[in-house]
Amino acid sequence: MNEKLLQYLWNFKIFNKYNFKDTEGNSIEIEDFGTWNTNAGPDFLMAKIRIKEITLHGNIELHMKSSDWIFHQHSTDANYNNIILHVVYEEDADIAELKINNISTLELKNHIDANIIEKYKKLLTETQFIACENIFRPEKIPFLFFEESLVKKLEDKSVEIEQELKKYQNNYEAVLFHSLAYSFGLKVNAELFKLIAESVDFGIINKIRQNNVQLEALFFGIADWLENPEDAPMKVWQTEYYFLKTKFGISDLKIRPKFLRLRPPNFPTIRLSQLAHLYYQEKNLFSKVINATTTEELLQIFTAVKASEYWDNHYNFGKISPVQSPKLISKDFAELILLNSILPLKFAYQKYHQEEITDEILDYYRELSAEKNSIMVGWKDLGVKIKNALESQALIYHYKNYCTPKNCLNCSIGFKILKEE
Template sequence: MLFTEDFLHYVWKFRLFDRLNLQTTEGEELEVYSAGLHNTHAGPDFQNARIRIGETTWAGNAELHLSSSDWQRHGHTTDNAYDNVILHVVYRDDEPLIRKDGKRVPTLELKDRINPDLYNRYHNLVFGTQTIIPCEASIAKVDGLTMENWLTRILVERLEKRSETVIAALNQNRGDWEETFYQFLAANFGFKTNALPFELMAKSLPQSILGKHKNSPMQIEALIFGQAGFLNEDFADEYPQKLKNEYEFLQKKFSLTPIENHLWKFLRMRPQNFPTIRLAQFAALVVQSNHLFSKILETKEVKQLRDLFSNLQVNPYWETHYRFDKESKPAGKHLGASSVDTILLNTVALFLFSYGRHLQQQYFISRALKLLENIPGEQNNITADFANLGLKINTAFESQALLELKNNYCDHKKCLQCGVGIKILKPA
């Protein structure tokens, strides 16, 4: 049989083996009252198991291996953490296990106690030739409650991992949530292509400097375009030349160093997404939004959150330009609905969750999840694959969870750690 130790863990955890007339390899009567708690960290595999061997009931740890001899190969013989193992559960008992005191560790062999049908379903799932995900033939048949519960769990997993980046940045910013949010929001305005230069620009231009010029949109725009490295030349148009003049004064006043202009990417982008347009929109947001993160914490309705980023008053110059000194046909340059949703998804929801988790306030975590339930689901190759398998993806709550499922479970064939995989394998 071809399987991993994870399969043995799964069989033991859910007691999916023939439990009739259980005996240790030495012939003692054995009964399993509790398989114990699955330990995914260092130490024995299952903690606080309860079993009866002969007339004695034991409480302690259970260790699992494919073969008894793995105990020695894994170095458990000299590890004191394994001294209180009360049962060694193995697929094949190929050598007796002796403790330091010379006594044999009770061993349960499962080789002839696993249902072949269970093994075959596991083998087809993990070692099959599926093209999208291991359970592609079965996932659409999984009941709605199981899917909902599992997607909720792994969405929280995803947000917990992403929030660690937020908290690390928060610590670098000495606990300043507004500054941290401003930096992440800037990176979001760059989307994937220009996220890095946007982030570098924001870090080079603290909000404390922008705050001194809140009443002057021209100076805010000059600071942002100047720090982005777009004001290092002479211009034919009046607007960019005014920005340049303003920036030269402010640069000296605050000893500012702009980022390298070559970091910005225009190639193969729709003009609406050019970094110059995104910077203009970001400047408009800075002008009209004081203490934005505080406003977000206070704003409960999703529509009101959207309004914070919609209808930004971008400088009229950009209505007829996508780049400085290059006139174009008139077109509105406000943030589109999909761009606003991307900001709500990747920055606002993440920060609400991170804030709630950091301060242990469930209210903000619940708000983050509710926000994701009110954002349309993302459209990408992964969500398209799941849709083709029969799953309905209506909200960002679902699409974000499915991204986590695909990238951190399906791609690594962690079917035995996945609520969907366990449900599919579970005997009827």
């Protein structure tokens, strides 16, 4: 038992009996348990109780032990002047000032099912995929859990996007470019690709985007791959990069993406070439993704993108591959781009413009395939049938924000588990 759990039980009124009496034996009727206060001050605000035939309105403070009132120095804090009830798990001391002010103390130890405390202790100490997996069943997932979790994720992402917009003077095109670079980098190179994108003003991208060779040269040069050209195309990229570097005063950053643990189609050489081709091919990319009304429209933007011809028989510079084929963006990768960049930006943009498109955005997610990763394997092993990206995205968000930090008291699944007999 801890104070956080005590507050949780009080907020959701989870007790095995409600015949409350104060430590002096007076009956207490709780007409309103109050509003849980997550900021500084009393734990529950605007409560209403009836004791000794008197109705009281005010705040309630909870502690594990009554002596915590002294240890927490509430006596000298004006925020606690309007306390009408002191609720404790265990009374271990008389608090003189509370008695003088006729503030009753309610001890909850005999009102709380010991089974709940044991469940909570076990959740905090379990080390499996999720803390509750031994008692979890798919039917414990609440109604609208997936939709609500995904909307929370999109709201969180909107905050990040708004911060990026402030940083780049409300330039949605630049924010989209940085986000796409992050997505093209995948997990291994996401941060490095974003650094490459942020290292040049987006205005430079706009000025040279009609020239695919220059776009590639810019990306490859910043990645520090053109210092010692091994063939004729590399010499062309090197010449173009030196020209752009001088013309636009580009810093010599030398951001080196990684190849380790990547399959050849995901090599940073291929992905940066594809990113260059995307901006060469789509002159009004931001408008196009914002105005798209179907998943198919969005997917077509990206599945039409391919690396330049040099990469038809290369995966790295100067090394000819025996297999020759255009390096197109696959449907799976296009869907990943939509999930990580496009749909969160569409949501944030419409929200900023006070247009309600939550249901429309959720429909996009329903039409995309569920991700395949270790988190999905974990949920599937627990019997969860994941039908689409809406459900996989919701489960990933829930796992990272509730299961991993063992935030069970704020988890809708945990609520059902703790309440059930």
